[in-house]
Structures are given as C-alpha cells and as structure tokens.
Amino acid sequence: MRDRLRSARRWVVKVGSSLLTADGKGLDHAIIEQWTTQIAALLADNRQVVLVSSGSIAEGVARLKLPKRPTRVHELQAAAAVGQMGLIRAYEAGFERYDQLTAQILLTHDDLADRRRYLNARATLSTLLTHGVLPIVNENDTVTTDEIKLGDNDTLGAQVANLIDADVLVLLTDQNGLFDKDPRSNPDAQLLERANASDPNILALAGPPGSSIGSGGMRTKILAAERAAQNGTTTVIANGREPNVLLRLRDGEPLGTMLTSDQKPLDARKRWLADHLRAKGTVTLDEGACRVLKEKGSSLLAVGVRACSGEFSRGELVSCIDKEGREVARGLTNYSAADTRKILGQSSDQFVQLLGYSGEPELVHRDNMIVFR
Numbered sequence: 001m002r003d004r005l006r007s008a009r010r011w012v013v014k015v016g017s018s019l020l021t022a023d024g025k026g027l028d029h030a031i032i033e034q035w036t037t038q039i040a041a042l043l044a045d046n047r048q049v050v051l052v053s054s055g056s057i058a059e060g061v062a063r064l065k066l067p068k069r070p071t072r073v074h075e076l077q078a079a080a081a082v083g084q085m086g087l088i089r090a091y092e093a094g095f096e097r098y099d100q101l102t103a104q105i106l107l108t109h110d111d112l113a114d115r116r117r118y119l120n121a122r123a124t125l126s127t128l129l130t131h132g133v134l135p136i137v138n139e140n141d142t143v144t145t146d147e148i149k150l151g152d153n154d155t156l157g158a159q160v161a162n163l164i165d166a167d168v169l170v171l172l173t174d175q176n177g178l179f180d181k182d183p184r185s186n187p188d189a190q191l192l193e194r195a196n197a198s199d200p201n202i203l204a205l206a207g208p209p210g211s212s213i214g215s216g217g218m219r220t221k222i223l224a225a226e227r228a229a230q231n232g233t234t235t236v237i238a239n240g241r242e243p244n245v246l247l248r249l250r251d252g253e254p255l256g257t258m259l260t261s262d263q264k265p266l267d268a269r270k271r272w273l274a275d276h277l278r279a280k281g282t283v284t285l286d287e288g289a290c291r292v293l294k295e296k297g298s299s300l301l302a303v304g305v306r307a308c309s310g311e312f313s314r315g316e317l318v319s320c321i322d323k324e325g326r327e328v329a330r331g332l333t334n335y336s337a338a339d340t341r342k343i344l345g346q347s348s349d350q351f352v353q354l355l356g357y358s359g360e361p362e363l364v365h366r367d368n369m370i371v372f373r
C-alpha cells in the first residue's frame with residue numbers, strides 16, 4: 001500500500017497552523033526550513049508539489065502583538081493580511097536557497113464554487129506546475145465572509161488535490177496521525193496505520209483541534225481524506241515535526257495514517273459538484289425517491305419531493321435530504337425554488353398546467369447529481 005507514495009507524482013502537502021507556530025509566538029522558521037529542504041528534494045526527484053499552508057492568522061497575531069487570537073472577523077482578517085506577508089516571505093526565502101520559484105495563490109470558496117473560476121484556477125495551477133514553479137496556497141481570508149469561507153485548510157487541501165488530480169494529499173499536523181481517540185486527552189490512544197476514508201465510523205474517532213490556533217482538528221482531516229478519495233487520491237496524516245517526514249513517506253515508510261477508499265472515483269463534473277460546499281436550498285424526498293436515487297442511480301423527479309426550502313434559481317445547487325434530514329444527494333436543479341414549490345409531488349405531465357411552460361421532466365438530472373452512501 002505504501003508503495004503508492006513511491007510512485008506518486010503529484011503531491012499536495014498541507015501544513016497546519018498548529019505546526020507552523022507555537023501558540024501566539026509567530027512562525028517557526030526552523031521547521032519551515034526543514035520542509036522547504038524536503039519539498040525541494042521532492043521536486044528534484046521529478047515530483048510536482050502544491051503546498052497548502054496555514055499560518056497567516058497566527059503570524060499576524062504575533063506581528064500585531066495581539067495578546068491572543070482575536071474573535072472579531074475584521075480583526076482576524078487584518079491579522080491574516082499582515083501574517084500572509086510573513087508566511088510567503090519565509091517560504092520564498094526557504095526555497096530561494098534551492099533556486100526554486102514559488103507562486104502565491106489565495107482562494108475562496110466562491111472561486112471554487114463557480115465552475116468557470118474553478119476551471120481557471122485549475123488551468124493556472126497546472127501551468128505553474130508545468131513551469132516547475134511551486135504554488136503556495138492559502139485561503140483568501142481578508143475577503144471571506146462566513147458565507148463564502150472554506151473555513152479550514154484541510155478542506156482547501158482536498159479541494160486543491162481534486163483541482164490538480166493529485167496522487168497524494170499529505171496533511172502535516174502536530175500528531176503522529178489519526179489515533180483511535182484524541183491523544184492529547186488519552187495517553188493510551190493507539191495510532192491507526194491505515195483507515196478507509198469513506199468509513200463513517202472513523203469520524204467518531206475525531207476530536208476537536210488540539211490548540212487554540214488550529215481549526216478543525218481531526219474531523220476536517222478525515223472529511224478532507226474522504227473528499228480526496230472521491231477523486232482516487234490517497235491521503236496521509238502525519239507529523240510535520242518527524243525528521244524528513246515527506247522524504248520517508250516518498251520512500252514508502254509507514255509513517256502516520258494512510259486513508260484510502262475503494263470507491264470508484266467520480267468523473268470531473270461530479271467531483272466539482274461534490275466539492276461545491278454550500279447548497280442554495282433543500283428538497284425533502286420521500287422514501288421511494290431516496291431508494292431509486294441510491295439503488296438505481298435514477299434522476300430526481302418532482303413526484304418524489306415532499307418539501308422545498310431556501311431560495312434558488314434554475315441551475316443552482318440543492319441538497320436532497322430524506323425525512324430524517326440526512327443528505328442523500330446534491331445536484332443542480334432544473335427548476336427555481338418558486339417553481340419547485342408548484343410542482344412538488346406532481347408528475348411531469350402536470351408541469352405545463354402548473355407552470356405555464358413545459359421544462360425538463362427531471363427536477364435534478366442524474367448527470368448533474370451526486371448520491372451519497
């Protein structure tokens with residue numbers, strides 16, 4: 001299994017805030033130097049790497065001499081803007097030692113939710129990789145509001161992995177990997193060497209972040225691994241302080257936790273849909289509709305819809321839930337929320353009479369939908 005990493009050509013390496021900084025003390029330049037050395041060696045070994053690095057807020061807090069991480073959004077955004085300068089400066093200096101060019105990419109959820117911008121980001125990243133440049137990605141914290149925030153860089157790492165069809169996503173953190181319980185509060189916790197990224201039981205192992213500076217904890221790492229697995233990408237969660245961790249992983253050493261899935265990878269368009277985090281509205285399906293979506297891969301017909309909430313237009317993303325509120329599928333709707341309310345529970349031969357026009361027979365076509373386990 002670990003051989004997969006030996007042959008992995010495209011790598012996304014995500015470095016968490018908890019690693020980059022000791023609580024509130026700014027960047028740990030010594031450790032940044034170690035990663036730049038390792039990444040430069042991976043690049044020299046004919047691998048392509050995209051680095052997703054957190055740390056802007058932590059560094060901003062230190063530079064602004066704030067007593068602790070602020071809670072107000074604008075304070076956090078100001079800290080991110082200040083800190084991002086230090087972060088990029090540290091990486092650029094580190095990679096200059098190896099004559100390695102770097103590029104800064106700041107992304108928001110909105111950039112990735114818009115198909116055209118998503119494809120643009122994809123093309124730019126590929127072009128940079130073709131030129132042998134190392135892209136360094138972070139969330140564009142200064143412009144994000146809660147609505148458009150990705151929220152944590154584990155998710156961003158998985159999205160970048162999907163964008164560039166990475167072979168491997170390495171999530172470097174301050175623990176040796178995923179344990180059967182949070183090792184900070186449970187000294188007897190056992191490290192899992194392997195796990196199935198789409199096993200719903202592993203999410204229950206994950207506790208909250210380990211420090212006041214980290215966000216998401218293991219939960220977002222497992223969800224990121226699941227997201228990456230939808231594209232056939234292997235994820236490894238490992239300790240960024242382990243000497244030569246990236247090179248030893250490349251050599252097939254069993255460090256950290258490897259998360260893979262036997263799921264069939266989604267095609268490119270469906271993957272984009274799966275990565276599209278926020279739905280504009282929700283439709284509640286009856287049992288029959290849930291069953292045919294899951295078992296037969298059918299399109300969603302209005303006749304199987306019991307309720308509709310939220311405001312959306314034709315072509316926007318809706319979440320399809322069962323009567324217990326579990327998300328069964330998500331997809332791009334052929335009808336606006338107003339029209340969906342008029343046709344729900346009805347068969348398509350009634351649409352002309354109810355709407356005054358005859359649109360597609362499906363509310364969500366199966367080509368524009370992903371169905372969850």
Ligand SMILES: Nc1ncnc2c1ncn2[C@@H]1O[C@H](COP(=O)(O)OP(=O)(O)O)[C@@H](O)[C@H]1O
Pocket residue numbers: 015016017018019172173174175177178179180181182183184205206207208209210211213214215216217218
């Ligand atoms: N089952 C678990 N195994 C390992 N770590 C866990 C687990 N549950 C919670 N954690 C916590 O998750 C923390 C890592 O997440 P986080 O603080 O968000 O780091 P990062 O900044 O690297 O993303 C660890 O320090 C650990 O305390």
Ligand SMILES: N[C@@H](CCC(=O)OP(=O)(O)O)C(=O)O
Pocket residue numbers: 015016017018053054055056057058080138139141151152153154213214215216217
């Ligand atoms: N964009 C933020 C990232 C916050 C974040 O996701 O942190 P982490 O979960 O520790 O990787 C920053 O640079 O501070």
